[in-house]
Amino acid sequence: MNHPRRLQILQAIVEDYVHFREPVGSKALVDRHRLGVSSATVRNDMAALEEEGLITAPHTSSGRIPTDKGYRTFVDQIAAVKPLSGPERRAIQRLLDDAADIDDVMERTVRLLAQLTQQVAVVQYPHASGVTVRHVEVVDLGVGRVLVVLIPTNGRVAQRVVVLRAPLEESQLLELRARVLAAVVGRSLTAVPDALALMVAGTAPPLQPAAAAVGEAVGALAAGGAEHRMVMAGTANLARATGDFHLSIGPVLEALEEQVVMLRLLSEMEQDARGVAVRIGTENAEGPLSEAAVVATGYGPQSKVGVVGPMRMDYPSTMAAVRAVARYLSRILGG
Amino acid sequence: MNHPRRLQILQAIVEDYVHFREPVGSKALVDRHRLGVSSATVRNDMAALEEEGLITAPHTSSGRIPTDKGYRTFVDQIAAVKPLSGPERRAIQRLLDDAADIDDVMERTVRLLAQLTQQVAVVQYPHASGVTVRHVEVVDLGVGRVLVVLIPTNGRVAQRVVVLRAPLEESQLLELRARVLAAVVGRSLTAVPDALALMVAGTAPPLQPAAAAVGEAVGALAAGGAEHRMVMAGTANLARATGDFHLSIGPVLEALEEQVVMLRLLSEMEQDARGVAVRIGTENAEGPLSEAAVVATGYGPQSKVGVVGPMRMDYPSTMAAVRAVARYLSRILGG
DNA sequence: GTTAGCACTGTGCCCGCCCGAGTGCCAGGG
């Protein structure tokens, strides 16, 4: 497939179909684009494109619509992602700059992206690899109960109450606290459980039960903090997209609610030279997203941000928005 | 409206319409329910019910469907909320018992309720009134930066890095920490900012700038922790409900995404003697939820849990599920 | 390789038709 005009025609078909949401015929094509040839020639080319499986005709005699493969070659055809307009960039900047904590950043980002693309936006929380323990606090609550708080460098503080077999003296508590701190501060979250097991093993009997209980709690908190999470926004946009053509809303909503599935999907997507990854229709395996498209990219060390929408989406703009948002996100979280 | 048989007929109409999803006529009614009268009599009663605005006929000659007001009297007619079945109760218990932290509890609860009711579930985070400060930690990060962590009794730990004008000595840091702790521990979140202002005012000059900076941060964290949040699940259930009749999915999704609106709506709903609150159709003011129904109840001190679905929903079961989940939630969070 | 022209085909739409469900009402009977 290296016939320039046919590629141009494919491109025109995708654009018009995205725009007008109905099958596009040869005549409309020559009217709306300066192709420099007649509709008959376009028809011949369209027949060739159909032969190659890039477009298809819903009924014997109506215009053509792109196939999954057609969208794919269209997307591959896009050389460079166009940058966002100045006002858009400023809006992003302003919105994200005065976010308070990490939750706020995620929340704002996902809403922003949903609004920018008019699709469903998904943002993964920053990846825990590379996240280390900043601090651990052990607070006595009296009557044999202590509160342990784990503060990792990514801001996802976690806390839990531990009930001890027997109350601790204040000095014992301080020693325990010091031992835990020495064992885990600065370590990556994934290394915490092992480090604590070692610490517990090396603790003298009087303090050992308490150390074991606290150690287990901290380990669990670290494991929880390393687990991936995501936020989502713009599901209402699906209703609009779904309204007129193809793409039933139910399966997509189900897929989006299955965070585990979405997170795996996102992490599988390898972005290309342009810095974005696109999955179209059946490229998402068989399943609820086989009528949808996903545009995603990474930010920070290895986290992802993306949008989910109908295959009939404005790929250039969506790719631009996703990439721009990811860059701002990297910058905010990096600083 | 105190005609027993007419009430019985209204009830039958609601049940059948919920069940079969199509207008119900007089003949079908006498076939499916033991009313003890003929269809002609039922017709007369239906005419009366229509006169009172409780039911309506979509077309001149098809069965009747309940109006908002019809659903309302149906719901008011339900004397007691029926308890859940044993297995259901056990499932709830098991699922919620091994939740790790507060986020996990919320997440599990909302998913559970969505699955139980086959609707969209909404759970508000525990209300902050009554929540006090359990602990505050101030950790030196070096180079004039300190990390402050606020641990409230409701588990919503928050943390922030504060950049100081000048680095602190360790002894200064300890003193600052002690002063902050003394000022706020045990106070309710809403009282924290004022208490800190007082503390800052009473601090000697050398430590004052640092105290002001840290105080401000803790105050902001407390304010953030007092703010309401919610989680949501089961939006895919909307697609099913929406599929066949009335209720367009778009507006409802939009409303659900506007957390502020939803939270206000929930807090406005006053539960009645049976321990649940129901809002039907236009009772939700004009707006996106005017074709939907909300069933909610409170848990804990003053937080809410509820579901949103089509007016044509199984109210008895939904009310039972919402109330049961709220009770388990109260118990889990109380203990 | 491109173009003009033409026959062809399937869709959507409108129209008219009939059928059936369900109603409202009336007159008769407990």
Place this chain on the structure above:
DNA sequence: CCCTGGCACTCGGGCGGGCACAGTGCTAAC
């Protein structure tokens, strides 16, 4: 006074025919 059987009426939905239209594929000519 309330209930019932009966009957005429009405509308919605499904079905089939006819029409207009959009867009195709093909062929012959340039």
